[in-house]
Amino acid sequence: MIDRVMVIGNGACAHRIASLLLTRGQGVIHVTREDRFSAPDTASPDLKALERLTNTTIDRCEGHTGAFRITATRNQTCLQRTAAAVIIAEEPVRQSNIERYGLSCCPSVYSVSQISNRTQDSIGKANGFGDRLQDKRIAFLIGLHREAHPACFAETLKAAHRLQSAGCRTCILSKNLKVAGNGLEAGVRDYKKAGGIVFKFSGQLPRFITANGHPAEIEFTDEVTREAQLLHPDIVVVDETLCPSPYLERLGRIFALDTDGQGYLQTGNVHRLSVMTNRRGILAAGPSRSIQTEEQEEADAGAAAITALSPAASRMIEETDAKAEIDSSRCVRCLTCFRLCPHRAVSVAARVTVAPEACEGCGICTSECPRGAIRIAHPDQSEITESISRSAAGMRGVENAPFLVAFCCSKSAAMAAEQAAAAGRSLPENLQTISVPCAGSISMDLILTSFRLGARGVLVLTCHEGNCRSERGNRFAGERAARVSSILSEIGMEKERIGIDSLAANMGADFARRVRLFEQRIKALNTER
Numbered sequence: 001m002i003d004r005v006m007v008i009g010n011g012a013c014a015h016r017i018a019s020l021l022l023t024r025g026q027g028v029i030h031v032t033r034e035d036r037f038s039a040p041d042t043a044s045p046d047l048k049a050l051e052r053l054t055n056t057t058i059d060r061c062e063g064h065t066g067a068f069r070i071t072a073t074r075n076q077t078c079l080q081r082t083a084a085a086v087i088i089a090e091e092p093v094r095q096s097n098i099e100r101y102g103l104s105c106c107p108s109v110y111s112v113s114q115i116s117n118r119t120q121d122s123i124g125k126a127n128g129f130g131d132r133l134q135d136k137r138i139a140f141l142i143g144l145h146r147e148a149h150p151a152c153f154a155e156t157l158k159a160a161h162r163l164q165s166a167g168c169r170t171c172i173l174s175k176n177l178k179v180a181g182n183g184l185e186a187g188v189r190d191y192k193k194a195g196g197i198v199f200k201f202s203g204q205l206p207r208f209i210t211a212n213g214h215p216a217e218i219e220f221t222d223e224v225t226r227e228a229q230l231l232h233p234d235i236v237v238v239d240e241t242l243c244p245s246p247y248l249e250r251l252g253r254i255f256a257l258d259t260d261g262q263g264y265l266q267t268g269n270v271h272r273l274s275v276m277t278n279r280r281g282i283l284a285a286g287p288s289r290s291i292q293t294e295e296q297e298e299a300d301a302g303a304a305a306i307t308a309l310s311p312a313a314s315r316m317i318e319e320t321d322a323k324a325e326i327d328s329s330r331c332v333r334c335l336t337c338f339r340l341c342p343h344r345a346v347s348v349a350a351r352v353t354v355a356p357e358a359c360e361g362c363g364i365c366t367s368e369c370p371r372g373a374i375r376i377a378h379p380d381q382s383e384i385t386e387s388i389s390r391s392a393a394g395m396r397g398v399e400n401a402p403f404l405v406a407f408c409c410s411k412s413a414a415m416a417a418e419q420a421a422a423a424g425r426s427l428p429e430n431l432q433t434i435s436v437p438c439a440g441s442i443s444m445d446l447i448l449t450s451f452r453l454g455a456r457g458v459l460v461l462t463c464h465e466g467n468c469r470s471e472r473g474n475r476f477a478g479e480r481a482a483r484v485s486s487i488l489s490e491i492g493m494e495k496e497r498i499g500i501d502s503l504a505a506n507m508g509a510d511f512a513r514r515v516r517l518f519e520q521r522i523k524a525l526n527t528e529r
């Protein structure tokens with residue numbers, strides 16, 4: 001039995017996750033590509049429960065939740081490990097903004113992480129770096145050229161406060177300072193109480209007068225007093241831009257994870273816990289999924305550890321027993337299903353197979369398999385066509401009430417349809433609603449077959465954009481509806497006979513209104529094929 005969890009990363013969040021897992025008796029493989037861990041292992045009474053690997057980069061991941069097979073390189077040697085779950089908490093990279101301010105690296109210019117790291121433990125120590133800064137005038141620059149993330153501002157505020165309390169004379173110069181709502185108000189208040197000054201700029205930015213790249217003077221108008229100011233800092237501390245590391249992007253590709261627009265892992269799907277990704281058993285925590293404050297990272301570490309410890313929590317919020325199955329005798333190994341599956345449940349070895357543990361039952365793979373080799377219960381595509389055929393047979397001859405088929409995503413529009421029916425709302429007389437696991441499972445073939453069987457109009461109802469439990473099901477549905485629309489035009493039918501719309505589960509009244517509007521549109525076409 002595989003009972004270890006792999007934790008990837010070397011920051012505070014990764015260490016916290018490893019520690020939480022170990023204290024609950026969970027075996028951990030802690031991996032970093034760096035040459036040493038930034039924190040000692042303090043949580044493991046049983047050293048056998050913990051394996052720590054430095055200088056290790058992940059190369060490949062196969063398998064599925066409960067049994068991932070991970071290949072890595074350590075000191076140029078290949079190694080393999082198995083893990084029940086993987087948690088990625090890889091630190092972002094920091095890009096110094098020193099040059100953006102027209103400054104250059106020198107003994108009087110630091111980036112905020114440099115000053116944080118060097119003063120953290122050295123203040124109060126004789127001849128320590130922090131002690132040598134006593135009485136110095138220190139100006140912190142944050143967000144003057146690019147909006148600063150609250151986590152970066154929190155770090156700047158902490159460093160400035162620490163130095164102010166240690167006897168330095170500090171000030172913070174900032175634009176776009178988002179304090180409210182980010183829990184930073186108290187920090188700003190305490191910093192000011194300690195004697196720190198915050199200058200905020202909404203218009204004219206300060207001017208830096210440098211001598212050979214060294215900050216000599218900072219000239220500006222104080223927007224509160226309207227007075228001209230000229231600072232002569234001994235030291236200038238400049239903010240940094242945090243962004244996902246190239247290694248994090250590589251991990252995203254290796255583990256086949258969705259990313260957001262910036263390259264952070266996972267897409268913030270509202271149907272899953274925040275640390276979950278599009279793949280069961282692979283979690284993204286803390287700095288791997290966004291820039292976070294220390295408090296947010298701590299919360300993420302707890303959520304990731306709990307999710308990894310609880311197999312039930314690592315699943316989607318609703319579990320399904322409808323799993324895709326591939327009939328090997330029909331499969332031609334085109335790998336379409338492998339490429340399309342948003343949850344990476346399809347494996348390719350001697351045969352193409354679906355891992356039931358990883359399959360979410362969305363049916364997206366079934367819609368594009370060129371051989372019809374994938375079967376998924378609830379409902380099977382042949383059952384759907386039989387049902388449409390039966391309905392069509394019963395409706396022939398009804399000219400004023402066209403036969404309409406509405407394919408509804410079971411997680412959204414199908415629930416709205418049930419609400420509309422339960423509330424007794426007026427619906428088209430000859431409307432057949434068909435609930436499908438995901439709108440992405442509706443194939444072009446199924447839509448065209450509906451027309452062939454007698455439907456006068458086909459409506460595809462998806463969940464809203466960005467709200468699909470299978471990440472891209474509604475997008476696939478939209479693309480297929482557009483292609484069917486073109487085909488209808490090519491064969492001489494009105495392209496308006498195919499419609500696509502989105503609904504949330506609680507939009508029963510909207511469901512009724514939109515299907516009635518669709519019926520009017522089809523009646524208006526008034527053309528017999």
Ligand code: SF4
Binds near residue numbers: 335338352370
């Ligand atoms: S899409 Fe169908 S034919 Fe292609 S690999 Fe998958 S099961 Fe086989």
Ligand code: SF4
Binds near residue numbers: 341342
């Ligand atoms: S049903 Fe969905 S999750 Fe399952 S194998 Fe097919 S595409 Fe993947």
